[in-house]
Amino acid sequence: MRSPAGPEGELGKIVGIAEKLYRDTALGSVREWKGRTGSLAVGFMPVYIPRELLHAQGVLPVGIMGGGDNLEIIRGDAYYQSYICHIPRSTLEMGLDGSLDVLDGMIFPATCDVIRNLSGMWKLQFPHKLSFYLDVPQDFDRGIGGEFYGRALMDLSRALTARGARPYEAASLRKSIALYNANRMQVESLFDLRRREPWKVPTSELYLLLRAGQVLCVEDFTKLLADYGEALEADTTRRMMDQARVVVTGSFCEQPPLGLIRTLERSGCYIVDDDFVQVHRWIRGPIRETADPLDALVEAFLDQGVDSPIRFIAGGEKGSELVRRVRCAGAEGVVFCAASFCDPALLDQPMAIKVLEKAGVPYTAFKFAENNGQFQVIREQTGTFADSIKLWSDEGNRHADAH
Amino acid sequence: MPTPIDPKAPAVSAVCKEDSQLRQKRMIAEHYHRLAGCPGSGEKNAYTFVPGNLTELLRSFDLLPVLPEINALQSAMRGKSREYIAVAEKLGHSEDVCTYVKCDLGMMKSGNVGPTGERLPDPDLLLLSYTGCFTFMKWFEILKEEYSCPVAMLHVPYQADGVVTEEMRRYVVAQLKEKIIPALESVSGRRYDEDRLREMLALSARAEDDLVAVLESAKHRPSPIDAYFGGVYYIGPIFTAFRGTPEAVDYYRTLREEVEERKRLNLGPVTPDGAVDRERFRLVVEGPPNWTSFREFWKMFADEGAVVVASTYTKVGGVYDTGFRHDPSRPLETLADYCMGCYTNLSLPSRVDMLSRYVKDYDADGLLVNSIKSCNSFSAGQLMILREVEKRTGRPGGFIESDLVDPRYFSAANIKNRLESYFQMIEQKRMHAVH
Numbered sequence: 042m043r044s045p046a047g048p049e050g051e052l053g054k055i056v057g058i059a060e061k062l063y064r065d066t067a068l069g070s071v072r073e074w075k076g077r078t079g080s081l082a083v084g085f086m087p088v089y090i091p092r093e094l095l096h097a098q099g100v101l102p103v104g105i106m107g108g109g110d111n112l113e114i115i116r117g118d119a120y121y122q123s124y125i126c127h128i129p130r131s132t133l134e135m136g137l138d139g140s141l142d143v144l145d146g147m148i149f150p151a152t153c154d155v156i157r158n159l160s161g162m163w164k165l166q167f168p169h170k171l172s173f174y175l176d177v178p179q180d181f182d183r184g185i186g187g188e189f190y191g192r193a194l195m196d197l198s199r200a201l202t203a204r205g206a207r208p209y210e211a212a213s214l215r216k217s218i219a220l221y222n223a224n225r226m227q228v229e230s231l232f233d234l235r236r237r238e239p240w241k242v243p244t245s246e247l248y249l250l251l252r253a254g255q256v257l258c259v260e261d262f263t264k265l266l267a268d269y270g271e272a273l274e275a276d277t278t279r280r281m282m283d284q285a286r287v288v289v290t291g292s293f294c295e296q297p298p299l300g301l302i303r304t305l306e307r308s309g310c311y312i313v314d315d316d317f318v319q320v321h322r323w324i325r326g327p328i329r330e331t332a333d334p335l336d337a338l339v340e341a342f343l344d345q346g347v348d349s350p351i352r353f354i355a356g357g358e359k360g361s362e363l364v365r366r367v368r369c370a371g372a373e374g375v376v377f378c379a380a381s382f383c384d385p386a387l388l389d390q391p392m393a394i395k396v397l398e399k400a401g402v403p404y405t406a407f408k409f410a411e412n413n414g415q416f417q418v419i420r421e422q423t424g425t426f427a428d429s430i431k432l433w434s435d436e437g438n439r440h441a442d443a444h
Numbered sequence: 445m446p447t448p449i450d451p452k453a454p455a456v457s458a459v460c461k462e463d464s465q466l467r468q469k470r471m472i473a474e475h476y477h478r479l480a481g482c483p484g485s486g487e488k489n490a491y492t493f494v495p496g497n498l499t500e501l502l503r504s505f506d507l508l509p510v511l512p513e514i515n516a517l518q519s520a521m522r523g524k525s526r527e528y529i530a531v532a533e534k535l536g537h538s539e540d541v542c543t544y545v546k547c548d549l550g551m552m553k554s555g556n557v558g559p560t561g562e563r564l565p566d567p568d569l570l571l572l573s574y575t576g577c578f579t580f581m582k583w584f585e586i587l588k589e590e591y592s593c594p595v596a597m598l599h600v601p602y603q604a605d606g607v608v609t610e611e612m613r614r615y616v617v618a619q620l621k622e623k624i625i626p627a628l629e630s631v632s633g634r635r636y637d638e639d640r641l642r643e644m645l646a647l648s649a650r651a652e653d654d655l656v657a658v659l660e661s662a663k664h665r666p667s668p669i670d671a672y673f674g675g676v677y678y679i680g681p682i683f684t685a686f687r688g689t690p691e692a693v694d695y696y697r698t699l700r701e702e703v704e705e706r707k708r709l710n711l712g713p714v715t716p717d718g719a720v721d722r723e724r725f726r727l728v729v730e731g732p733p734n735w736t737s738f739r740e741f742w743k744m745f746a747d748e749g750a751v752v753v754a755s756t757y758t759k760v761g762g763v764y765d766t767g768f769r770h771d772p773s774r775p776l777e778t779l780a781d782y783c784m785g786c787y788t789n790l791s792l793p794s795r796v797d798m799l800s801r802y803v804k805d806y807d808a809d810g811l812l813v814n815s816i817k818s819c820n821s822f823s824a825g826q827l828m829i830l831r832e833v834e835k836r837t838g839r840p841g842g843f844i845e846s847d848l849v850d851p852r853y854f855s856a857a858n859i860k861n862r863l864e865s866y867f868q869m870i871e872q873k874r875m876h877a878v879h
Binding site: 119120121122124125129151152153154155157158159160161162164165166174176178179180182184185186188189192350351353354355358359381382383384385387388389390391392394395408 | 535536537538540541542545572574577578579581582583585586589595597599601602604605611614615618619622623791792793794795796815817818820821823824825826827828832845
């Protein structure tokens with residue numbers, strides 16, 4: 042329970058703002074931004090998108106992550122069989138009920154077969170809006186995949202301009218890259234703090250902030266993160282509890298409901314790393330600011346992209362990156378939390394499990410849909426998992442890696 | 445005015461095997477036998493996929509293609525897929541994911557015995573030709589961990605706007621030149637021989653001409669072929685290991701002659717239970733067939749005199765009826781175009797256009813979708829496709845659900861009920877048209 046005054050009150054206020062944005066599937070803040078700026082707003086599906094490019098052309102990139110548990114699906118279900126994941130049906134529902142009318146278009150990155158086909162459905166259903174499929178290379182050589190991605194970015198840029206966005210200018214893109222780099226630093230500093238002192242940065246709060254960043258312009262989002270960071274520093278009330286430190290993985294596209302994240306925490310887990318709202322972290326570290334900015338975007342995609350089930354990993358062992366993340370976060374276990382019917386996440390899982398077993402990292406796994414409302418079973422499962430870590434892990438090693 | 449049909453009249457007559465069927469059976473068996481002999485003969489192979497496969501290129505290096513999808517469907521037809529899927533699920537693979545993948549893994553873990561009862565060779569190369577389906581990428585990531593062999597990856601851009609652009613072509617050709625061909629050279633120990641590839645591409649084009657003639661024969665009334673169930677057999681050689689070979693040219697010439705003769709005699713298609721003598725319904729079908737109960741599934745149609753006159757499944761390994769032919773004068777570019785042109789690499793609007801055109805061109809009674817649980821590439825969006833095609837053609841759509849190779853998702857009673865309802869709907873539409 043938050044106290045009404047003091048630092049916790051300030052934190053509560055900031056988190057409250059973020060939660061309001063998260064729950065507003067009608068995108069009121071985007072409407073307000075458009076009214077204020079007279080510019081375009083374009084939605085994008087998870088996972089990766091060159092937000093810098095949109096920003097440089099005066100376009101607000103708006104992350105669309107389905108309807109979560111806030112939305113009653115009436116029409117969307119009529120478009121999808123029961124064995125298709127949930128995010129496309131709630132996204133379509135929002136399109137059909139007018140929630141996304143404020144958007145001038147949608148971008149569908151090459152994530153999986155479902156999102157790919159959704160791009161065509163969008164074309165058919167909303168013929169007057171921009172529907173852009175962003176094909177990204179799975180070849181990561183500069184002269185091959187890099188060339189292809191560079192052209193794809195220019196195609197996107199032209200498509201935005203044709204809809205009324207400012208034409209591409211290198212100088213603007215350079216500025217936008219700098220702004221997003223600053224934003225990435227803020228995000229990373231919160232992730233760092235959570236790794237060190239997870240009781241100070243509950244994942245349910247961090248998640249809401251990241252979701253708020255899906256609908257805010259980058260300048261406002263960076264400020265929100267900074268305000269949150271300051272409020273955290275001033276806070277003296279949050280105390281460490283004896284919780285198990287876990288990495289949650291598999292939710293890079295469809296997102297678990299907020300209640301599920303809270304349930305994981307209440308069941309005795311500190312989430313010290315995750316892949317929620319991955320667009321904020323799909324590029325490792327800053328993008329170069331000195332080079333030709335378009336080249337810099339391409340280079341970042343090729344060389345700085347995080348391992349993910351939707352990125353082909355030619356060399357090395359699948360799952361070793363997860364082990365590295367576990368070590369780096371000082372985690373004691375892994376929770377596989379994939380959306381039902383998510384082929385990329387679920388096909389990755391057995392490979393990752395094999396590597397975890399080899400490394401002696403305990404894990405547990407379950408599936409969710411973004412509109413799940415019952416968490417008792419998950420709470421029991423992860424609670425038992427956390428207890429088993431606390432009871433059976435070598436106590437001497439339990440917190441050693443974290444510091 | 446349509447002739448009223450007696451619904452009680454039998455639709456199927458006696459069983460007969462045609463020369464092309466026997467010939468194909470022999471070709472496929474010989475291929476598997478040759479694969480089984482690889483460890484002894486020293487021949488090398490590459491595991492790859494059907495859509496957008498590079499058979500001519502592989503064969504120009506004397507590499508033999510192995511197609512895990514085909515192995516999976518063959519396992520299903522032999523009644524082995526349930527057991528194989530169980531093996532994969534026991535290893536931790538989710539019940540939610542592609543059953544082709546699980547069936548293939550289960551087969552591999554159970555000794556990798558192919559359809560002829562002989563052990564398939566381990567791959568010398570995993571050629572990940574990434575056309576039309578993201579799951580292929582995951583599939584080979586999994587296999588990569590099982591086999592210690594190189595992986596060559598060809599990423600094929602999606603035709604999101606219904607066109608192949610010069611940039612897309614350049615990207616694929618660059619990968620062929622700089623990644624795929626060097627990998628094939630390294631595995632085979634042979635140099636790339638473009639003249640040899642050209643010869644093979646010319647043979648492909650000849651076979652493709654005859655395949656299109658066979659598929660288009662269904663415009664005739666009655667259709668001499670079933671372009672879905674029968675079509676599966678017709679596409680067998682050209683979509684798998686035989687494109688670019690003289691055997692494929694001979695096979696398709698023979699098949700075409702047989703089909704033209706049936707057309708001349710006004711005969712219906714051949715099924716495993718006999719020929720369909722009374723064509724009562726002409727359908728266009730979208731989606732792959734079910735393989736675990738393939739024959740039972742086909743019989744449900746044949747017994748009702750329902751003939752499939754066009755299908756999209758027969759375009760997964762290439763859409764030739766819009767005019768594409770492998771072009772020996774531009775070998776790598778034509779391979780790129782081929783990869784990008786396969787059916788599941790087309791956007792939803794392109795698929796709607798194609799299906800609407802089929803319904804009209806083949807004068808079908810309507811579109812039937814067989815939605816496959818474990819194939820998002822096909823299935824996500826099919827309900828919208830159905831509605832759009834109904835809207836554009838004014839002909840009714842039907843919808844059934846099954847799976848590729850998981851027998852747990854084939855409910856014969858349910859499918860039969862839905863089919864009967866669909867056929868009744870078509871009948872009623874006809875009655876209204878008559879009166």
